[in-house]
Amino acid sequence: MPLVHLSDMIRHASRHSYAVGAFGVANLQFLEGIMQAAEQCRSPVVLNLIEAHFENDEFEFLMPAVTAAARRAEVPVAINFDHGSSLASAERAIRSGCNAVMVDTSALPFSDNMWQTRDIVTMAHACGITVEGELGYVPGVEGENAKHHPGEPAYTSAAEAAGYVERTNVDCLAVSIGTVHGRMKGVPKLDYARLAKIKEATAVPLVIHGGTGLSDDQFRRLIANGVAKINYYTALADAANRRIKENVAADRKGVQSSLMAGVSDVVREEVARCLRLWGCGGRAAEVLAQCRPWQEVNHVVLYNVAEGLSEDKVASVMREGKSSMAAIPGVRSIQTCQIIQPGGKYSYCLMTNLTGQEALAAYHKHPAYLHFSSKIFRPAVVDHVSLDIREIVF
Ligand SMILES: [Zn+2]
Numbered sequence: 001m002p003l004v005h006l007s008d009m010i011r012h013a014s015r016h017s018y019a020v021g022a023f024g025v026a027n028l029q030f031l032e033g034i035m036q037a038a039e040q041c042r043s044p045v046v047l048n049l050i051e052a053h054f055e056n057d058e059f060e061f062l063m064p065a066v067t068a069a070a071r072r073a074e075v076p077v078a079i080n081f082d083h084g085s086s087l088a089s090a091e092r093a094i095r096s097g098c099n100a101v102m103v104d105t106s107a108l109p110f111s112d113n114m115w116q117t118r119d120i121v122t123m124a125h126a127c128g129i130t131v132e133g134e135l136g137y138v139p140g141v142e143g144e145n146a147k148h149h150p151g152e153p154a155y156t157s158a159a160e161a162a163g164y165v166e167r168t169n170v171d172c173l174a175v176s177i178g179t180v181h182g183r184m185k186g187v188p189k190l191d192y193a194r195l196a197k198i199k200e201a202t203a204v205p206l207v208i209h210g211g212t213g214l215s216d217d218q219f220r221r222l223i224a225n226g227v228a229k230i231n232y233y234t235a236l237a238d239a240a241n242r243r244i245k246e247n248v249a250a251d252r253k254g255v256q257s258s259l260m261a262g263v264s265d266v267v268r269e270e271v272a273r274c275l276r277l278w279g280c281g282g283r284a285a286e287v288l289a290q291c292r293p294w295q296e297v298n299h300v301v302l303y304n305v306a307e308g309l310s311e312d313k314v315a316s317v318m319r320e321g322k323s324s325m326a327a328i329p330g331v332r333s334i335q336t337c338q339i340i341q342p343g344g345k346y347s348y349c350l351m352t353n354l355t356g357q358e359a360l361a362a363y364h365k366h367p368a369y370l371h372f373s374s375k376i377f378r379p380a381v382v383d384h385v386s387l388d389i390r391e392i393v394f
Contacts, residue, residue, distance in 0.1 A: 003070045004291035006078035006100035006130035007171040009044050012287050014205035014228035018279030019219075022046035022080055022207075023271055024233030026053060028065060029240070029260055033267025035069050035077075041272050041281035044076040044288075048231060049098060051083050052148040063096040075284040076291055078130070082231065083148070090120050091329050094355060099294050100130040102174065106137050107151070110160060117168040125169070127330035128358040132229075135164045136176030138209045149181040158197035165202045172205045172229060173198075179210035182234050190218055192225050199226030207231065211274075212238075219277055232274060239266040293393040296332070297360050298353050302339070302346035303377075303384035314348065317380045321372040325352065328366045330359025346385070360388060 013020045023034045025047050038045035047066055049059065070077040080100040081093035090101045101124055105116045117133045124131045136156030140149035156175040165173055175198055178190040199206060205228035211219070212234035219230070240263045247259050275281045305314050318336040326334050337349040354360050363369055 002073050002076045002288055003067075003099065003294040004044075004076045004078060004288070005128070005294060006046065006080060008291035009046070009076060009078055009287055010130075010172050010205045010207075010228050012283075012290050013044075013280065014226070016283075017223065018283070019208075019223045019227050019230045020044050020046055020280050021271065021274050021278055022048045022082070022229055022231045023236060023274075024048045024050050024053070024082070024231075025062070025066060026233075026237065026240070027062070029263040030236060030267050031062075031066060031069055033236075033264035034271050035073060036264070037268045037271035037275060038075045038077070038284075039073065040268070041275040042075060042284040043275040043280045043282070044078075044284055045271075045275070045280075046078045046080050046100075046229065048080050048082045048233070049093070050233065051081065051085060051089055051093075059093075060096055063098075067097040076288045080130075080132070084120075087116075087120050087123060090124060091327075094124065094127055094129055094329065095332055097332070098129075099355070100132070102132040102134070103170075104134055106134040106174075106176075110135075110164075114164050114167055117164075117170060121169050123329050126358060126362040127354075128356040130171045132172045132174055132207055133164065133168055133170035134174035134176075134209075135161050138174070138176045138179060138181055140181040153178075153180070155191065155194060156198055158194070158201040161198045162201040165204050170204065172207050173202060174207040174209050174231075177208075179208055179214070181210045182212070183238070184210075184213035187215070188213070188218075190214075190222065192221055195222065195225040195227070205229065211235075216277055223278065230274070230278060232271075236267050236270055239270050242266070295356055295391050295393055296353060297357055297391070298351055298389045299360060299363065299386065300352075300389055301350040301377075301384055301386045303348050303350070303381045304346055305348065305380055306382050309380060314380070317376055318350065321350070321376055324368045325363075325366075325372055328363055328368055330355045330362060357390065 025031050078100050079098045081098040082102045083104040084090040084101050103117050103120045105113045121131045137154035139151050139153050177195045178188050206226045207229040208227050209231040211230045211232040243262050243266045247261055322334045332353045335351045339347055
């Protein structure tokens with residue numbers, strides 16, 4: 001199960017002077033192409049879910065596929081929620097399966113950006129989740145990923161970056177030094193001296209957004225000056241678009257076998273090129289050996305209810321508990337179950353799945369849990385036993 005902590009993965013990259021790739025997952029074809037490239041190159045990889053790309057329930061529907069792809073991979077994978085706009089959306093992403101979040105309040109004035117980011121870091125770290133902050137502003141120029149980033153660039157200052165990192169406690173920092181979201185017009189001028197100063201002033205790995213259109217040499221210089229993660233999407237979207245247009249021109253019928261034919265192949269080719277160029281190809285085994293595996297935990301309560309309590313009453317008690325506790329950060333799901341094995345000691349079971357041991361400790365202290373436990377659950381049950389269970393990863 002090579003789902004790992006992003007903070008460990010990116011620290012390894014920073015220490016060994018290469019950059020991990022964080023690739024935007026737009027749909028299942030992108031997911032397939034990115035994972036195939038990572039496996040082919042024996043490379044660690046970050047699956048990036050960009051908040052603005054999803055409407056209605058698309059994000060929730062896609063996440064089980066993303067999680068399944070990460071869990072069956074043989075290379076280390078982290079699942080990052082990219083450009084999260086609020087504490088609530090970061091909580092939702094964590095609940096859905098992301099094990100890292102990037103907070104984008106970079107359009108706000110410095111101190112508002114800092115305090116909002118700090119609140120998200122406090123919540124996320126209590127769940128064992130890696131957090132990336134952004135300081136300075138990376139605007140969009142053109143392309144699908146550009147329209148979500150209006151306005152002018154604001155370059156990151158080294159002095160502000162030092163204060164921001166210290167006060168927010170982010171695990172890594174996205175900086176603005178001349179790249180743009182979406183497609184560039186012409187060749188961008190990158191401020192390597194600024195990047196080196198930021199690196200010197202902060203103790204965290206640095207991240208570049210807007211990698212599309214940079215030359216091989218520009219990538220090498222970014223990495224040499226402290227960049228340990230590169231976010232990349234528009235070039236993949238452009239390659240997919242070209243392939244879909246060719247499919248349309250060839251007048252193929254249908255969707256999966258024709259319109260989308262070859263999309264995962266073009267995504268795979270471009271991702272593989274980047275992984276090799278950025279130096280993360282061939283590093284899967286050493287990264288895996290040095291990263292903590294992502295280990296979810298379950299809090300399991302077996303119980304019997306007081307005599308005369310109907311099944312309906314049990315259901316309504318548990319429904320109440322479920323709705324209040326499901327909102328606790330780090331809780332991924334709550335299942336209320338009936339034990340069907342005949343003659344067992346207990347009749348019911350409450351199973352809470354959490355992001356990890358940090359989240360479990362916070363869960364046990366949370367007011368919603370304490371209220372449910374003392375005021376709703378205990379009066380309704382006659383005896384119970386509780387177990388905390390951690391998945392064994394091998
Ligand atoms: Zn970005």
